[in-house]
Amino acid sequence: MTVRHIIGASVPRKEGWDKVTGAARYVDDMALPGMLHGATVRSTIARGKIKQIHFGPGVDWNEYVVVSAKDIPGKNCIALILDDQPCLASEFVNHPEEPILLLAHPDRPKLRKAVEAVSIEYDSLPALHTIEESERQSTIIWGRDNTFKNFLVEKGDVDAIWKKAAHIVEGEYFTGAQEQLYIENNGVIAAFDPKNGVTVWGSLQCPYYVHKALITLFALPEEKVRVVQMETGGAFGGKEEYPSMIAGHAALLAMKSGRPVKIVYDRMEDMAATTKRHPSRTRHRTAVSKDGRILGGEIEFTIDGGAYATLSSVVLSRGTIHAGGAYYWPNVRIRTKAVATNAPPHGAFRGFGAPQSLFAMERHMDRIAQVVGISPVEVRRRNFLKSGQTTTTEQTIKENIDLDRLLKRALELSDYAAKKKRFAEKNKAGTNRKGIGIAAFLHGAGFTGSGERYLNSLVGAEAGADGIVRVLVSSAEFGQGTNTVLCQIAAEALGLPYENVSIAQPDTSVVPNSGPTVASRTAMIVGKLVQSAARGIKETLTKTGLLHEDYSPEQFRAACKEYIATHGALKSYARYEAPPDVFWDDEKYRGEAYAAFAWAVYVAEVTVDLTTYSVTVDDFVALQEVGRVLHPVLAEGQITGGVAQAIGFALYENVVWQDGRMMNNQMTNYIMPASMDLPPIRVFFEENGNVHGAHGAKGIGELPMDGPAPAILNAVEDATGVRFCSIPLLPEDLFEALRPEFNEQAVPSSVRGIA
Amino acid sequence: MNPSSAESAKRGISFIVNGEAKKVLAHPMERLLDVLRNNLGLTGAKEGCGEGECGSCAVLLDDMLVNSCLIPIAQANGASVVTIEGMSAHSLMKPLQESFLECGGAQCGICTPGMILAAAHLLDKKLDPTLADIREGLAGNLCRCTGYMQIFEAVAKAARRRVTQ
Known part of the structure; x- marks a missing residue:
């Protein structure tokens, strides 16, 4: 019996x-x-030199375990890329909330009072809080020029195209x-014993990132x-990346106290x-032909990395590669940088730089349409990437893509044309304005460029005598x-029921390093390796003559039992092999940036209330091509x-900042969408195969983060005629731009959110 | 406050938890959430925000849906508390749990116990809730994973299941 x-x-x-x-x-x-x-004692200032630490009265400090940077047995850093972030600040602090001391106590409520009783004296130093301040370099807070990383992508000859342009369109x-x-805050439990070393249980995405960080922090061999x-x-x-920090803290307290320590x-x-x-x-500066075709352009993309380098270079990389969107650029120059400010380091968040640069690209496309005098639909249609063309990094699109068709279907699903017409008519009166906007975009699956090669992921499968893999x-x-998805893939590869496959709890003493759980890589890249490892089990059994094709789960179980009795453990491993046709040049930032891209067109319909200045999303259509959908x-x-x-x-x-x-x-004053705040989100898939992924899957997790923001702001502009260029777009911003006394005046070209 | 006075400030609290009489010694202002989790080992209620915004610590207190992070234990004295662990016998649980699994109503799962309690509370009041009823009934429970659509679907499906059962 074969299960299909x-x-x-x-x-x-x-x-x-x-x-x-x-x-x-x-x-x-x-x-x-x-x-x-x-618990953690943290800095209260943005930047300065630690002068003195006072342990205040009213607390019996003998009851507490106290850890400072001096207690770190290895290197005082969170090992990641540049290893510039200390685990505990010892001499200088570079952002508010920087960890300085750690305290432990059996009674959790008693920690709060103790943390408050520690006071720290500083000599404060000038601090930087915005990209602009960092660029001005009035003070240098990181490296030689406050810059963590630069990239330059060059394709064709941008300098020659300006004179050929019918329009030059700029935007910021x-x-x-x-x-x-x-909803679950960061948390870990750590235990330490001199013989076995450090063990950490935690809420985390990347067990081996934490593993690497702890090896460095404790100067321990990897098996400890x-x-x-x-x-x-x-x-x-x-x-x-953050769990490496909190894990290090709990483990240091565990080592010093000789007891397990929980930090939540x-x-x-x-x-x-x-x-x-x-x-x-x-910043975009784009040369456009009379009929709205992009001839070339310059894109300048800058991100604020906060006080330490952490993952900023990689976030910048993805933002850089996605900056040109789903369009064909014959000539382009993309200059990007990640700069330092005195805020807690910014880090990984779904989309990883792409939602930022794609927001700009997709707002800018609507701007180009206006300048040229064509519709937002038409400007996209005329510039879409096609199979055989190259991206900004000169990656040839080998997949069979048809973005025109994707766009057409999204417009039909959202009833775009009829609504656009109806809203224009309705908006002439009343206190509400309705609008509809689109965004077309792509998202690369897996690590960027040579990343997957460096990760060199390893995946295993193990069959038990009970026939469960x-x-x-x-x-x-x-x-x-x-x-679920990895078990599906293994079950399919083995021809076993889904119930006969399980997955091990990620534990670095049990599972190999299949890489971090990030970058929309799990289903596509790890999935492919799971498929190979599972096939390896089957091959071992067939080669030893214990199993024949078309076996039942019972026959599989009997074969596993016999194999294990004779040979011992039945395991199979599969290691990542880079596809032969994927080439990437890290120096020139050129080549195959990703093994596959997912493609999407999203349509947002909004109402702008001219009484409350709030924006409501009324309908949302999300159409995407993500390769094979493994689990609908x-x-x-x-x-x-x-x-x-x-x-x-x-x-x-809206994150409200003050001095970093x-x-x-x-949750009371940082507002995320609740059940009453969202429109119907209508999801549709096109399924196109992908040669690199398991069963033709591509990445999916990050893609939906990229398109909604520009689609919504495009819809708001359609509704109000005002060109907002900054998110979050809050009622205050709409009020500034739309209140009656402002209507007479020209609206500023970019209305920025409140800092 | 020294340890002995801290101990003497504790009070005996008697209440019914998941149908069983319980007695705990606790400070009157200790949070119901902490007593459930730390004293009684009922970890199904989760702390998400500690200020009554997210609903992941939701429990039923005398049949009212409450955020247990906002309830001082003194307020639970003499009351009946039901947590997700105590809901297994409730006739709505099976349809709700199955519908959540089928529709994708649980992703990371941290909001799920609170979400299911809120859904059960809603379905206890409304036999055939509309989508607007469901949205309103779950308005005090935040979910960061699903975008809620599949949760709405799960609750509607559980309601239909109950009708057909």
């Missing part, structure tokens, strides 16, 4: 039953005997910081560090101290469906969830 149709079927989520019964175990649901609780676009706002991922209550990039942040600490999406500024990966489940319900959930987050990015989620510190670090 596991791929493409909406099988039950592997860990689903535990989640709907409340039995799923997150890190804060776990306790170890003798466990202490840990801004996006704000955004909090990931997973063990990292276990617990059920993780949302991540979105916010648990990509409360919401205010999590929001104030952990990473957010990089704020950005993008266990997938061995460090790829983490945090809601997106990793467990999970895939749809990725899109609706991403669109919701991106609606928040566009209209609600987030002032609204609560």
Whole structure:
């Protein structure tokens, strides 16, 4: 009996039953005997030299375990790319909320008072808080020029095209910081013993990132560090690099106290101290022909990285490669940089730089349409990338894509033409204005350029004597469906029922390094390796003559049992092999940036209320081509969830900064979409094969973060005639631009959000 | 406050939790959420925000849906509390849990216990809720993963299932 149709079927989520019964175990649901609780003493200023630390009265300090930078046995850094971020500040602080001291106590409520009783004296130093301030270099806070990373992409001869242009269209676009706002805050438990080293259980995306960071921090051999991922209550990039920090802190306290230590942040600490999406500024200068074709252009993309380099170079890379959008640029120069400011480091967040540069591209396309005098639909149609053409990095599109058709279908699904006409008529009167806007875009799956080659991921599968095959990966489940999709792929490869495949809890002492759970790479890249590893099991059994084609699960079980009795463990591993036709030049930033792109056209319909100045999204159509859809319900959930987050990015989620510190670090005053705030999000797929992914899958998780914000602002412009270029777009901004006394005046070309 | 006075400030609290009589010694202002999780080992209610915004700590207190992070334990004295763990016998649970699984209503799962309690509370009041009823009934429960659409679908499906059962 061969079981078919596991791929493409909406099988039950592997860990689903535990989640709907409340039995799923997150890190804060776990306790170890003798466990202490840990807390962090953080800087209160943006930049300065630590002069003195006072342990105030009213606290019996003998009850507390105190850790400072001096207690770090290895290197005082969070090992990642440049290793410039200290685990604990020792001499200087470079942003508010920077960790300086750690405290532990058996009684969690007693920690708050103790943290408050520590006071730190500083000699403060001048600090920088915006991209512009950082660029001016009135003070140097990082490296030689406040710049973490630059990229330059050059294609064709941009300097020669300006004189051929019928129009030169310029624009400047801004996006704000955004909090990931997973509902489960960051948390870990650490244990230490001199013989076995460090063990950490935590809420995290990348067990081997934490593993690497702890090896460096403790100067331990790799077998003496063990990292276990617990059920993780949302991540979105916010648990990509930050868990290395909190894990290091808990482990240092565990080492010093000799007892297990739990650190779980409360919401205010999590929001104030952990990473957010990089704020950005993008400038476009585009040469356009009389009929609206892009002849070439210059794009300048800058992101604010906060105080340390962390992942900014990689975020910048993705933003750079996506800056030209889904369009054909015969000539282009893209200059990008990540700059330092004295804010907590900005980090990974779904989309990873692409939502920022694509916001600019898709707003700019509407601007080009206006200048040329054609419709937003037509300007896109005339510039779409086609199969055989090259991207800005001169990657030839080998996939069979038809963006024209995708656009046409999205317009039909959203009833675009009829609505556009109807709204124009209706908007002549009343206190509401309606509009409709589109965004067309792409998202590259997997690590950028040579990234997957460096990751060199390894995946395993192990069959038990009971005939159950266990997938061995460090790829983490945090809601997106990793467990389920990887088990589907293995089951399909083995011809076994889905129930006969399980997945190991990510534990670095058990699973190989299949790379980080990021960059929309899991289904496509790790999935392909799972398929190979699973096939390896089958081949071992057939080659030893224990199994023949067309076997039943019972025959498979008997074969596994016999193999294990004779030979021992039945395991199979598969390592990443770069496709032979993928070439990338890191120096010139040229070549095959991604093995595959997902493509999408989104349409947003909005109402602008001229009494309250609020924007409501009334309808949302999300049409995408993501290769083969492995699990329709999970895939749809990725899109609706991403669109919701991106609606928040566009209209609600405003980080209020003061001297580098987030002032609204609560769910009460940082507003994410609730059940009443969202339109129907209507999700549609086109399925086009992809040669590189398992069963033709491409990445899906980040794509929906890219399109909604520009589609919504395009719709707001359609409704109001005002060209907003900055998100979040808040009622205050609309009020500034639309209130009656302003109507007489020219509206500024870019109306920026409140800082 | 020294340890002995801290101990003496504790009070005996008697209440019914998931149908069983419980007695705990706690400060009157201790949060119901902490007592459930730390004293009684009922970890199904989760702390998301600690200020009553997210609903992931939702429980039923005398049949009212409350955020247990906002309830001082003194207020639960003599009351009946039901957490997700105590809902298994409720006739709505099976249809709700199955619908959540089928429709994709649970992703990371951290909001799910609160979301399911809110849904059960809604379906207890409304036999055949409209989409607007469902949106309103779940307005106090934040989900960052799903964009809510599949949760709405799950609740509507559970309501239909109950009718046909």
